[in-house]
Every structure is written in C-alpha cells, then in structure tokens.
Amino acid sequence: MSPLLQLNACGVPLKLNELTIIELRTLLDKREIRPHEILDDVYGRMDAVEDRVHAYLITTKKQAYKAADEAEEAIKSNQASILTGIPIAIKDNMCTKGILTTCASKILYNFIPPYESTVTAKMKEQKYLPIGKTNMDEFAMGSSTENSAFYPTRNPWNLQCVPGGSSGGSAAAVAADECIAAIGSDTGGSIRQPASFCGVVGLKPTYGRVSRYGLVAFASSLDQIGPLTKNVSDAAAMLSVIGGHDPLDSTSAPSGLPDYAEVLGRDIKGMKIGIPKEYFVEGMDQEVGDTVREAIKKLESLGAIPVAVSLPHTEYAIATYYVVATSEASSNLARYDGVKFGFRREGKDLMEMYMKTRAEGFGAEVKRRIMLGTFALSSGYYDAYYKKAQRVRTLIKQDFEKALKEVDVIVTPTSPGTAFRLGEKTTDPLQMYLSDIFTISANLAGVPAVSIPCGFSGDMPVGLQIIGGHFDEASILKVAYAYEQSTDWHVRRPSL
Amino acid sequence: MSIRYEAVIGLEVHAQMATETKIFCGCSTKFGSEPNSQTCPVCIGMPGVLPVLNKKAVEYSVRTGLAVHSTISPYSRFARKNYFYPDLPKGYQVSQYEMPICEGGHLEIILDGEVRRIGLTRIHMEEDAGKNIHEGTGPHSFVDLNRAGTPLMEIVSEPDIRSPQEAAAYMKKLRSVLRCLEVCDGNMEQGSLRCDANVSVRPVGQKELGVKVELKNINSFRFVEKALEYEIKRQIMVVEDGGKILQETRLFEPATGVTHSMRSKEEAHDYRYFPEPDLVPIEVEKEWLDKIASSLPELPDAKRERFVSAYGLPEYDAELLTLDTATSEWFEKVVRAGGIPKSVSNWMMVELMRLLNEDGMSLEDSPLKPDMLAGMLKLMDNGTISGKIAKTVFEEMYKTGKDAGTVVREKGLVQISDSNALEAAVDDVLIKSPDEVERFRAGDEKLISFFVGQVMKATKGKANPGMVNELLREKLTKM
Numbered sequence: 002m003s004p005l006l007q008l009n010a011c012g013v014p015l016k017l018n019e020l021t022i023i024e025l026r027t028l029l030d031k032r033e034i035r036p037h038e039i040l041d042d043v044y045g046r047m048d049a050v051e052d053r054v055h056a057y058l059i060t061t062k063k064q065a066y067k068a069a070d071e072a073e074e075a076i077k078s079n080q081a082s083i084l085t086g087i088p089i090a091i092k093d094n095m096c097t098k099g100i101l102t103t104c105a106s107k108i109l110y111n112f113i114p115p116y117e118s119t120v121t122a123k124m125k126e127q128k129y130l131p132i133g134k135t136n137m138d139e140f141a142m143g144s145s146t147e148n149s150a151f152y153p154t155r156n157p158w159n160l161q162c163v164p165g166g167s168s169g170g171s172a173a174a175v176a177a178d179e180c181i182a183a184i185g186s187d188t189g190g191s192i193r194q195p196a197s198f199c200g201v202v203g204l205k206p207t208y209g210r211v212s213r214y215g216l217v218a219f220a221s222s223l224d225q226i227g228p229l230t231k232n233v234s235d236a237a238a239m240l241s242v243i244g245g246h247d248p249l250d251s252t253s254a255p256s257g258l259p260d261y262a263e264v265l266g267r268d269i270k271g272m273k274i275g276i277p278k279e280y281f282v283e284g285m286d287q288e289v290g291d292t293v294r295e296a297i298k299k300l301e302s303l304g305a306i307p308v309a310v311s312l313p314h315t316e317y318a319i320a321t322y323y324v325v326a327t328s329e330a331s332s333n334l335a336r337y338d339g340v341k342f343g344f345r346r347e348g349k350d351l352m353e354m355y356m357k358t359r360a361e362g363f364g365a366e367v368k369r370r371i372m373l374g375t376f377a378l379s380s381g382y383y384d385a386y387y388k389k390a391q392r393v394r395t396l397i398k399q400d401f402e403k404a405l406k407e408v409d410v411i412v413t414p415t416s417p418g419t420a421f422r423l424g425e426k427t428t429d430p431l432q433m434y435l436s437d438i439f440t441i442s443a444n445l446a447g448v449p450a451v452s453i454p455c456g457f458s459g460d461m462p463v464g465l466q467i468i469g470g471h472f473d474e475a476s477i478l479k480v481a482y483a484y485e486q487s488t489d490w491h492v493r494r495p496s497l
Numbered sequence: 498m499s500i501r502y503e504a505v506i507g508l509e510v511h512a513q514m515a516t517e518t519k520i521f522c523g524c525s526t527k528f529g530s531e532p533n534s535q536t537c538p539v540c541i542g543m544p545g546v547l548p549v550l551n552k553k554a555v556e557y558s559v560r561t562g563l564a565v566h567s568t569i570s571p572y573s574r575f576a577r578k579n580y581f582y583p584d585l586p587k588g589y590q591v592s593q594y595e596m597p598i599c600e601g602g603h604l605e606i607i608l609d610g611e612v613r614r615i616g617l618t619r620i621h622m623e624e625d626a627g628k629n630i631h632e633g634t635g636p637h638s639f640v641d642l643n644r645a646g647t648p649l650m651e652i653v654s655e656p657d658i659r660s661p662q663e664a665a666a667y668m669k670k671l672r673s674v675l676r677c678l679e680v681c682d683g684n685m686e687q688g689s690l691r692c693d694a695n696v697s698v699r700p701v702g703q704k705e706l707g708v709k710v711e712l713k714n715i716n717s718f719r720f721v722e723k724a725l726e727y728e729i730k731r732q733i734m735v736v737e738d739g740g741k742i743l744q745e746t747r748l749f750e751p752a753t754g755v756t757h758s759m760r761s762k763e764e765a766h767d768y769r770y771f772p773e774p775d776l777v778p779i780e781v782e783k784e785w786l787d788k789i790a791s792s793l794p795e796l797p798d799a800k801r802e803r804f805v806s807a808y809g810l811p812e813y814d815a816e817l818l819t820l821d822t823a824t825s826e827w828f829e830k831v832v833r834a835g836g837i838p839k840s841v842s843n844w845m846m847v848e849l850m851r852l853l854n855e856d857g858m859s860l861e862d863s864p865l866k867p868d869m870l871a872g873m874l875k876l877m878d879n880g881t882i883s884g885k886i887a888k889t890v891f892e893e894m895y896k897t898g899k900d901a902g903t904v905v906r907e908k909g910l911v912q913i914s915d916s917n918a919l920e921a922a923v924d925d926v927l928i929k930s931p932d933e934v935e936r937f938r939a940g941d942e943k944l945i946s947f948f949v950g951q952v953m954k955a956t957k958g959k960a961n962p963g964m965v966n967e968l969l970r971e972k973l974t975k976m
Contacts, residue, residue: 096545109544116538118545217544221774250547251777329774332577335588336542340640355581378579378769387771 018042018178019494022087022235025181029076029086036069036076036086036130039181043088043132047179050497055154056164056174058093059101060133072128082127083238089124090180092171093134094141095226096215097121100131104217105149106139108337108344108362118215119250120184120226120243127242132180135170139364140334141191141219143167144436147427148366155423156198157495158461162420165195165436171229172199177497182230182239186216188223189322190416190440193452196229197415197464200454200493202481203229204236205440207472208447209254211240212247218333220326221252223444232491233453233482237261240474256472264475265482270304272480275408279315280439285417288458293414296455296465296484300412303483308408312400317393318442319434324377324390325445331374337362369430398446405448405470410480413439415452415464439466449474453481454490462490501701502736504729505709506658506694507618510671512650512681513625513689514557520624520648521548521591528687532630532641540646542586547775550575554648555598555779557680558622559789561650562599564674564796565617571781573598575622575773580766583640584627592623592651594770598779604654604674605798606666607816615667616655625649644688650681656695656706661725665718668692673797673820685717692721697742698732707732708742712756715749724749728756800825808838817846823860827867834871844870844891852895864898865891873901885958886910914961916968919952922960923968926951937973945969 017025017039028034044062051057065088072086091097094104096114103109117125125131138148146154146169154169156162157177164173168185172195175183185192187205196203204227211226218224228239241261247253276297281290301307339345339358346357363371377386404411416436426433443450448468455465465484469477485491519526522539539546562569576594599620606613627642652671658664672690675681682689692715697707710732715724727749732742746765747756795803797819804815804825819825824845831841849870853863873890876882882890882905893904905911913919926948927934937944945966952965 094545096543102544104544112544114538114543114545116543116546213545214547215545218775249549251549252547252775328771332579332589332769332771335579335581336544336586338581338583338588340583341541341586342543351583375769378771380767380769383769383771 016042016046016178018046018088018181020181021231022083022181022238025087026081026083030081032076036072037066039086039088040065040069040130040132043180046177050157050177051179053155053160053497054157054173054177054179055152056135056170056177056179057090057133058103058105058136058149058151058170061100061131064100065130065132068128068130072130075128082242084124084127084129084242086128086130087181088130088132090133090135090171090174090183091121091131092137092168092183092185094137094186094217094219095121095134095184096217097131097134100134102134102217103150104140105137105151106363106367107150108358109217109342110150110344112343114215116215119212119247120215122215123243135168135174135183137170138167138191139367140217140330141167141186141188141224142330142366142370144190144194144433145421145423145426146170146195147423148364150364153423156420156461157497158200159420161422162461163198163423165198165416165420167191167195168203168229169195172196172201172203175199175201175229175231176495178494182228182235184226184239184243185229186219186224186226187440187444188219188225188326189444190437192227192229193440193450193464193466194416194437196452197454197466198420198462200462200490200495201229201231202233202236202451202453202491203227203464204240204451204474204478205443205449206240206244206474207254207449208444209252210244210449210472210474212245212250212253214247214249218329220329221333222329223322223326225444233451233478233485234262234265236451237265237478237482240478254472259475261475261478264479266486267479268304269300269480269483272305272410272476273308273408274300274305274480275310275404275411276307277310277312277315277404277411277413279312280413285414286419286458289414289416289418289463292456292458292463293412293465297412299487300480300484303487305480310404310408310411312397312404312411312442314393314396314400315442318397318445319438321390321393321397322437322441322445323373323434324386325394327370327374328377328387328390329374331371331378334363334367334371366430394445397442401442401446401448401468401470409469410476411468412480413466413468415439415466419458419461419463443468447471449477451477451481453485454493455484455488456490502698502729502733503659503701504661504725505656505697505699505706506660506664506725507656508654508658508664508667509693509695510652510654510668511625511691511693512652512675512683514554514648514650514680515682516551516553516557516648518551518553519646520551520554520622521646524646526647530643532639533643535643536645540586541642542588548591548773550776550779551648554622555781556789557648557678558598558620558650559781559786560678560793561652561675561680562602562620563790563793564678565602565604565620567599567602567617567620569781569786570596570598570600571783572596572778573781574778575776576770577773578623579769582626583638584629584642584645586627586642586645590624590626591773591776593621595772596778597621598781604667604670606663606670607801607812608663608666610812612812613663615657615663618653618655620650620652623649623651661722661729664694664725665722668718668721669820670797677794677797677822688716691716694721694725696725696728696732698729698736707736708744710742710744711746713746713748713759717751720749720751723751723754724756727754731756794822808832810838810842814839814842814846818842827860830867831871831874834868836871836874840874841870844874848888848891849895852892863895865895869894869900876901876905880912880914880961881905882910882912883958883960883962885953885962886912889958910959912961913956913959914964916964919960919964919968922952922955923948923965923972926955927972934973948973
C-alpha cells in the first residue's frame with residue numbers, strides 16, 4: 002500500500018477509491034501508487050457494498066486489470082494523460098467493443114457491440130480503466146432507475162430511496178465510491194437529476210459538444226453524454242477528454258475545446274447569475290427551495306450578482322419534451338425487431354415474430370413511450386403534436402438565448418424534490434415525469450448545465466443546477482467551482 | 498359513339514448513384530459480392546451508430562438536378578420514413594421528404610419526330626434497402642444487406658406522360674442523361690434503375706384526373722410499356738363496365754404481363770415522416786454549385802440539337818445517336834476522320850447496330866472501330882468499292898477486325914472500273930440475252946436494271962455500277 006497523506010473526516014486514511022481523478026493523477030504520476038492498487042480498492046468497495054447498491058450491471062475485472070498493466074507502462078514512460086490508470090464506470094447505453102451493452106433492456110440482453118463508442122474510445126486512448134457498466138432505466142427512459150429490466154439501483158444515502166435516473170447506476174457508483182468517476186447520458190435530466198439525488202457533480206454539456214457515436218439513441222436531438230464526478234475539477238477534466246468534434250457524428254460541433262482547468266479558480270466577482278422565477282414555484286419541496294436560495298446567497302457573497310430573469314415558456318417544457326423525445330424514440334427503437342441482434346421470440350410468421358419480440362423484449366415504460374411517439378408522428382396528428390412541439394421548442398430555446406444575453410449563467414434547483422422512495426412514483430408516470438421539470442428545458446434548448454451538491458433536505462442531498470449559454474461550459478464550471486471551493490457538501494459521503 | 502380515353506402517367510424512378518461507397522458509411526457499393534460482405538455497424542443499423550453523409554451523393558444529385566433544369570435547394574434536409582421490414586435494418590429509411598435537394602425541372606423526349614417536354618416534380622436522395630432472399634433457403638428467409646445504404650436518387654415526374662410509349666421514351670432519355678453525367682450506370686438488370694408508375698385514365702377532354710393506381714416493379718424498358726399498356730386497358734375496361742377504379746398499389750408480373758393488387762389505400766403505410774435528427778441540414782453553397790455547373794458535360798438534348806445543326810442530320814438520327822455518350826463519340830470520331838455524317842449515321846444505325854444486337858454486344862466492345870468505318874467510306878468515295886461490296890467489306894471488318902484496305906485486298910473486292918474488262922462482261926450478257934435485248938429495243942427501258950444485275954452477278958458485284966449502266970446504254974442504242 003502506498004504512503005497516503007490524506008485522512009478522512011474521522012482521521013482514517015482514505016482508500017484510493019475515495020479519491021478524485023485529480024488527486025489520483027498526482028499520486029500516479031509521482032509513482033506513489035499503481036493503477037492496480039486503485040482497482041483493488043474499487044473492486045474491494047464493490048465487494049462490500051454492491052449487493053446493497055446494485056449500481057452495476059456487469060463488472061469487467063479482466064479488462065480493467067489488463068488496462069491497468071498498459072496504464073502503468075504509459076506512466077512509467079511518461080506517456081500518461083489525465084485519465085491514464087483511472088477507473089471509470091460507464092453507463093450501459095455506451096457501446097463498448099467486446100463488452101456486453103444492454104441498455105438495461107431484455108431486448109439487448111445478449112448484445113456485444115463489435116465497435117467502441119467515441120467517448121469510451123477517447124478514454125481508452127488515454128488508458129482509462131474500464132471497471133464495469135452501470136445500471137440505468139431501460140433505454141434511458143425514466144427518472145429512478147426502477148425501469149431497469151434487471152434490478153433497481155438504490156441510493157447510497159438511503160437504500161430505501163431511488164438514486165434518480167436514468168443514469169442512476171453511474172450516480173450511485175460515484176456516491177458510493179465504487180468508481181472514481183462515471184459516464185452518463187442526459188436526455189431530459191438523466192445526468193443532473195441522479196447527480197442531485199446522490200450528492201455528486203453531474204454535467205450535461207452543450208448538445209453537440211460530445212460525440213454521440215456509440216451512445217444507444219433514445220432521443221437523438223436531445224441525448225448528450227457527460228460525466229458524473231466527485232467534484233467540479235474532475236467534471237472539467239472529463240469534459241476535456243470526451244469533448245470535441247467527431248467525424249462519426251455529424252451533429253457534433255466543430256468548435257474547439259477551451260482549457261477548462263485553466264478557467265476554474267477564476268474569480269466570479271461581478272458575474273451575473275440569473276434567477277428564473279418560473280423555477281421557484283408552489284408545490285416544490287420547501288427545504289429544497291430554501292437550500293437553493295441559501296446557495297444563491299453564497300454565490301452572492303462570492304461577488305456574483307443575482308438578477309431576476311424570466312423563461313416564460315417553462316410551463317410547456319414537459320409537454321414539449323414528451324412529444325419530441327418519444328417521437329424520436331419510436332423511430333430509434335424500431336431497429337430492435339428480432340431480425341439481426343438481441344432478443345427474438347419466434348412466431349408463425351414475420352408479423353407475429355415482430356410483435357412477440359417487441360412485446361416481450363421491451364418494458365412497460367419503453368412501450369408507453371414508443372406508443373406515444375408513434376401516435377404523435379401519425380398522419381393527421383403530426384402537425385398538432387410533433388410540429389407544434391418543435392415550434393414550442395424553438396420558443397424555449399429563445400427564452401434561454403434572451404435571458405443569457407442579460408446574465409452569464411442561470412441558477413435553479415436541479416429537481417423540485419430529493420430522492421423519493423422506491424415504488425413511490427412507479428404507478429404514476431406523470432408524477433415521475435415531473436421530477437425532471439427543471440432539467441428538461443436545457444435539453445430542449447441544447448444548452449449546457451451542471452448539477453452540484455448544495456446541501457441536504459433531511460438526510461438527502463439537494464442539487465444546484467447552473468445553466469449556461471451554448472458551448473459556454475466554462476462559465477458554469479467556473480461558478481460551480483467557486484461555490485464548491487467555499488462549501489464542503491461535495492466531500493460528504495454516505496455511510497454504507 | 499364510344500368515348501375515347503387518355504392515360505395520365507407519372508413515373509417515380511429510383512436511380513442508384515455510381516458512388517464508390519454508400520451514402521452514410523464507407524462500405525463499397527459493388528454489385529454481386531458475397532452476401533453481407535459489404536456491411537458495417539452503420540449500414541446494418543446497430544445500436545448507437547450514426548450516419549455521415551457521403552458528399553459525392555449530394556454532388557451527383559446536384560449534377561443531375563442541374564442537367565434537368567431543376568432548382569437546387571440551397572438548404573435541404575433528410576427525413577426518416579418509418580416502416581418495418583427485414584431488409585430495412587434500422588426500421589426506417591433515411592430519405593428526403595419536405596425539403597428535397599432538387600425541385601422542378603423537365604426532360605425532353607422525341608416521339609414520332611415530335612419533341613415533348615415532361616415536367617419533373619423533384620429529385621431527392623435516399624438510402625437503398627437490402628434484399629430478402631427466400632429461394633433456396635429452406636424453411637428460412639435470409640437477408641443480404643450489401644445493398645442497404647447504397648445511395649439512390651428518386652426522380653419524380655409530373656403526370657405529364659400520356660402513353661406507354663412516352664413512358665418508355667422518358668425512361669430512355671432519363672437513363673441517357675444519368676449515364677452521360679456518369680452519376681448512374683443505368684443498368685436495369687442489376688437494379689441500378691428501377692421504376693414505379695402512377696397511372697389513371699380519363700375521357701379525352703376531361704380536366705379532372707381519374708383515380709390513380711400505383712404500379713410497382715416495372716424494371717425494364719419493355720416492362721414499362723407492357724405494364725402500362727395492360728394497366729391502361731384494365732382501367733378503361735373497368736370504367737366502361739360502369740365500375741370504379743380503386744386507389745391501390747398493384748404489382749406487375751413480368752412472366753404473365755398482368756398487374757394484380759398488392760394493397761389497397763386503406764392498407765397503405767403511414768410512414769410517420771419526420772426530420773432526421775442525426776444529420777444536419779444540407780447546405781449547397783453557391784461556389785460549389787457553380788463549380789459543379791461548370792463541370793457538366795454536353796447533355797443529350799444539346800448534343801442532339803448540335804448534331805442536327807452541325808451535321809444536317811434528321812431529328813430522328815440525332816436523337817438515337819445522342820442517347821449515349823459512347824454512340825455519339827463513336828459517330829463523331831468517324832465524322833472527324835472524314836465520313837459524311839448522314840452515311841456514317843446510316844452505317845451505324847443499320848449495319849453496325851444489327852451486327853452488335855445479333856451478338857449481344859455493346860458499341861464499346863465492337864471489333865469494328867470508328868477509323869475502320871472512315872477508311873471504308875473513303876474507299877467508297879474514291880470508287881475503289883461499290884456500295885454493295887462495301888456491305889461485304891463492312892461485315893468482314895466486323896468479323897475480323899481488319900481494316901477496309903486489307904479486307905478489299907485479301908478478298909480481291911476492288912471494284913472493276915477498267916472499261917475493257919467491263920466491256921467484255923457487258924458484251925457477254927447481251928449475247929446471252931437476245932430476247933431481252935429485243936424487248937428493250939422495242940421500248941421496255943426498265944430492262945436496263947436486268948442487264949445491270951446480270952453484269953454485277955457475272956462480276957461478283959465488283960463492277961462499277963455507274964460505268965456498267967453507261968456502257969449498257971451505249972451498246973444497246975448502237976445495236
């Protein structure tokens with residue numbers, strides 16, 4: 002074991018799995034620790050808590066230790082990059098060559114991609130350690146990870162509660178120190194809401210900032226990949242690795258990446274932070290509201306200037322989202338037809354094979370959304386639903402553009418409540434959808450947003466959402482970092 | 498008095514673009530390879546893959562649009578056409594719907610010496626599907642996805658076509674333009690060019706259109722005519738019997754020449770088109786457009802007009818010679834080598850085409866080359882050989898690939914223009930035909946051709962016909 006200088010709050014030396022990317026980078030580069038030792042601690046932690054948390058769908062020890070050998074070689078020859086030798090968990094909707102990729106769906110229960118997603122390929126190039134694939138709501142459709150076809154993931158802060166979703170496995174793995182950082186995907190809040198529920202940092206970059214190649218599509222015009230991390234610096238570090246143009250994704254933006262690490266730590270004095278009145282409404286958890294208002298005061302004390310702004314079309318966001326996202330999903334999920342890969346149930350003819358395969362292969366929520374989307378695109382309904390939703394989407398985008406001309410970032414609660422109990426909302430899809438009410442607009446507008454821990458309501462973490470202009474991740478990370486530096490919410494860990 | 502009917506026809510032609518690679522991935526588009534050997538995660542629609550547009554496909558579509566006088570959209574986009582079928586790996590076809598790459602335009606066809614203009618509605622890009630294989634596979638069906646993702650242009654005509662013959666002429670002209678542009682090989686047997694037709698009938702003079710029927714699977718020039726002929730007859734019969742035409746899709750069966758119902762309007766798919774979110778809109782910049790426009794070759798219509806004005810050819814000859822580049826180039830090579838345009842045209846369209854057709858060969862493979870025809874025409878011109886001998890020489894050149902001079906020398910086919918030699922032959926014929934000589938002298942002047950024929954026969958066609966004629970008249974009047 003390496004000589005570790007860090008002690009936790011109780012004076013006990015930290016295990017390597019409890020450290021951050023930046024901390025481990027230093028230790029690795031100084032040759033004080035080996036990548037294998039980090040893996041030992043990560044897998045040790047999994048052995049201790051995974052039967053209660055269920056953050057992972059599969060673990061890939063063999064690949065991880067093999068990668069650790071390569072990482073060690075790279076470090077020895079001074080070829081290390083930021084993620085070299087760092088164990089990172091991958092949400093199971095990212096294609097990983099030769100490693101099962103199920104999207105937590107029965108219909109892909111046996112799917113092993115013959116190709117690598119661009120995001121994991123970029124991390125592989127840096128010799129990250131692929132430790133396993135994390136649980137999620139089936140096809141990323143859900144806000145609690147209860148829609149996994151295999152088992153639900155539990156919130157490390159309270160095992161009776163959900164971790165949020167759909168990247169619930171990734172958020173829980175980070176919160177429970179079962180990884181150093183994780184990759185998630187966010188279509189309507191699927192990184193930020195679970196980050197908020199689990200008390201970790203979750204960043205949804207600008208649409209087009211990170212390549213979607215190899216991300217199993219839910220809603221192509223909304224999906225975006227991003228990191229879930231233990232602090233803001235790690236999120237910035239991850240973005241600098243996974244971001245940038247990809248010739249394999251026509252919707253990835255050509256613009257170059259700024260040096261995020263350099264941006265962090267800059268003064269936020271005089272920065273205008275917009276407070277949209279539509280995000281502080283009746284019906285939201287009182288303590289959550291108070292906690293976020295407290296956080297805004299903290300930012301003010303750091304020199305930021307709060308400005309009241311309005312995002313007038315906010316009330317239409319959920320309806321718009323559920324038309325656009327389900328329409329795209331109904332088409333994106335058509336390829337799971339039993340013909341070429343994945344689950345198949347034979348039938349007496351082609352039609353029966355299709356119907357049985359899809360009826361048995363998809364879970365209830367996925368089928369509900371496919372039907373919604375199919376309906377919205379049907380002839381005679383297209384104009385009233387899909388087309389109208391696209392128009393409202395434009396208005397929502399314009400709301401943000403207008404507000405962000407007056408302010409540098411917008412600050413809101415990430416979710417109107419904290420993690421709810423398992424089963425609490427499974428019978429009421431609408432209630433479930435409402436837990437994404439504050440995160441959905443950023444996807445519709447394509448703007449970047451980050452959720453950072455800003456306190457607790459009862460025993461459960463509360464998230465602060467910081468939204469920025471298109472391709473201005475630097476501003477939201479700067480504000481998030483300044484806040485994080487003056488608080489200690491992010492270092493708190495659940496006792497498991 | 499019975500009512501006369503006219504047909505109203507619009508064609509939708511799918512043309513496979515002659516790009517090296519597929520429209521959204523780097524796989525080869527080669528025809529006839531081992532099943533599924535030209536596939537990758539993108540064209541077989543695996544989870545998480547994304548399309549990347551092949552710029553060549555856009556260029557080819559723009560080339561075509563410019564050639565047929567379409568408006569090229571500066572901004573167009575792809576859409577998804579959703580339906581389930583095993584040969585459609587993603588469960589949707591990436592196509593264009595609301596904003597196609599080209600709108601409007603026209604093609605000119607010539608039928609019975611008359612030029613007709615057929616309007617075009619649009620040209621859009623899309624990806625081809627794979628192929629289901631049901632034969633020789635036992636109880637299972639198989640899917641070959643080599644073709645999936647091959648770039649297609651769908652070229653949609655206005656309902657301006659009025660007869661099966663016009664439809665076939667339109668197809669031929671379209672094929673000729675596509676081949677001239679080198680954007681499609683036009684090979685109907687391999688499915689590079691496929692055609693669906695919308696057909697209705699109405700009494701002549703009636704303005705409103707009849708109920709239209711969509712005909713599928715008419716994939717050769719012959720079938721286009723046959724299928725439309727059958728379908729028009731069928732529709733007229735239904736109407737005359739007091740029946741109603743049903744809006745439906747019908748399939749043409751080449752074996753029987755009959756169309757039968759495939760699905761009714763009620764069973765028609767709802768394709769749930771919506772803009773393809775995985776691709777950004779296509780912007781055609783003015784600079785690029787100008788560059789493509791300036792690189793266009795001389796097109797069949799322009800060439801036809803030039804052939805008429807520069808070479809004095811009839812429209813009919815000009816149209817046939819300009820339908821494909823190989824033919825027009827062949828023609829012009831002979832003319833440049835000194836051939837008289839009209840006789841070059843005659844030799845090509847009558848003798849050469851006959852011989853090539855007999856052997857099922859194309860002009861490119863012809864053993865008889867343009868300079869060989871030019872050489873033969875020279876020998877005719879200077880009197881070395883007669884028109885009759887020329888035919889023999891032509892066939893011999895075609896058979897052996899030897900030039901005209903060699904053929905004439907080897908076969909001893911030089912025309913006899915020596916008056917002494919001819920005189921002997923003429924005398925001989927006259928001596929042998931005393932009765933005919935008598936009748937000629939009594940005024941039956943038509944017999945002159947009999948005497949010429951006899952002399953030609955005696956000289957095995959080598960006699961100079963002009964000189965024979967002259968000699969005969971001289972001798973017969975002197976007798």
